[in-house]
Amino acid sequence: MEKLKVLVLSSDKTIRYKIKELLDAGDIVIVGYSDVSPIAAQKAQGLLPDVALICYESPSTFEIAQRIYQSVQGCAIVLISEKLNLELAKEALNSGIRLLTSFEEGATAVLDTVRRAGALEQLRPGAKEASPGKTRVISIYSGKGGTGKTTLAVNLAAALAKQGKKAALIDLNLDYACAALYLDIQAKDTIAELAQERANLTMDVLRGFTVQHYSGLTVLAGPNTPDSGEYVEGRHVESILSVMRPFFDCIFIDLPANFTDSTITALENSNQIYIVMQPDLASVRAAHLATTVLTSLQLREKVVYVYNKESKAFLSLKDVERVLGTKPQFILTRDDKLADRSMCIGRPIVLEEPRSLLGRQLKAMAAEVFEK
Template structure:
């Protein structure tokens, strides 16, 4: 398998390490993926090994080369220390085979430690005018329905006539393939990845490039690489909105996105409980400190409609979303009720705004899309949809 960056095979370039094979055909190895490498190398490596006769299962651990080298050096140092300790206490050991000697390296001595490497400057964000307004959909914690809100918001904006794309930046838990009912390797034409289509929305996810059960054990540089590739190497065409489904919390993906491009706004999703609101507040502050305007708060799972009376039942308490909006001085964009059909739509790949548009939850999400378009128009003076 060829690595274009190195101009060599990944095995010859020593990117494949720690290969282990069992008698029943299970293969596990480490793939050293640099931040400048194409993330699709992981999928290509898996397909290459699966094509070998007798292989029944493949597991790939993706690791940054610098981190792997540091861990290897630490292990070797520990082994040398243990060997020396054994000799000091009079133990007898078989002499190890002599290893080839490399170039002599000077050892640091007291008051002559190696100079600390310079901290690299933060990358300059790149503008992508053809992507329209880039809006991050985020949450302070998992389990609040952030991806559900994101996919329904995208589908609702598309129904209103806007040109919409949605990018899955939840590298560690990509859910868009399931929730939008599309999951296949995207085609590549003229060196550009072609996004898949669902309900009038252009979709790109890391889930299209790795296997469903493949864990993304990736550090910040790899996350930055994937997000940059999704912004510049995907043939999005001309968009009005690019929604970015962020992972929960305030980690590498959020920082990578704001360093990669100009984010025009953020929507923070919470539920009414105090613990969720507290986590969402940290998410709001993160965007404020990185210069991203928060367009508003969405309170998901706000209430359950009593099937007999139609009155709302506050299953998870009430007022949390409004309290957060008041505290950070942004609008409460919408309150989405609990509805089993929302979950069913996510599991079957049909967002509720498409599958059951007359339900209370779908109407709330459609109204949310209208409010988001209005907020963008107020701030940037652009048409609120087409």
């Protein structure tokens, strides 16, 4: 049974966590978070949730709800507040909000309201029609260095760009970014400079901070120096993704190992989270620990395991399955020579050696991005 996809709108992080706990159910998955602001409509258009759960913050909340109702087909709007009153209910109905609930009603009532809203929305004419141009946001994560995380991110993004997809890569390694190095490109302006930009963020503004790779890939590079990464916060990541979604088919995010505010924001706003590991105990243990953290954040449903550098001479797949409790969805062969050469010359494997075994595996993996 397909899970009910919910987008949570609240500008208060405490409220977000409170809602996350209320929606802890097997048939519901939170696909993202947004502030209650005009940018929320863009995020909803990119994520295409079944239900947008909006926390009442001010009278402008109704305007945001109306924008989402009018622009996102098949998305039910539910308003949640501390307490409900008749005036709030009247305003809500005039804004396209289907149902209302409150925190004081408790988890059972909130869950029931969200489920009913999703079910009722499916009865609305045209609600089940396919929505074109659904953007996929994929975060690539590893709790241990040297697993091939950046190599994977660069190759998946380049493979789809080469196929004609509108693909983007965001390097969120704020201390030691190297995606640009792997692509042999130089970025004068990076995500650090973008975070300091005072102008209202639009795609035109954002493009001024990106670099175009010859494959067609759009790259938002990581900071050129470790100290400048401190300017990048979770709110910047959220705004960047909201602006980019309508303009790209897929967005890949190369993440650092530490769970910072910006990392968690990226994870929460991703469709899938690829956890990369290689055949050694430290790497597999790191993947297991990362899964524990993601489970606590209610993001376990997004996890996809990638077993990189597979070799019979090292840790067996059965050992990995025992630790993770499941088989990795993707298995990539070990080819250190090809991977090292690709990195040194700044050309992705899928472009330099597309017919190699590893090149074919990476291209096949990229092709599945839109099938999940």
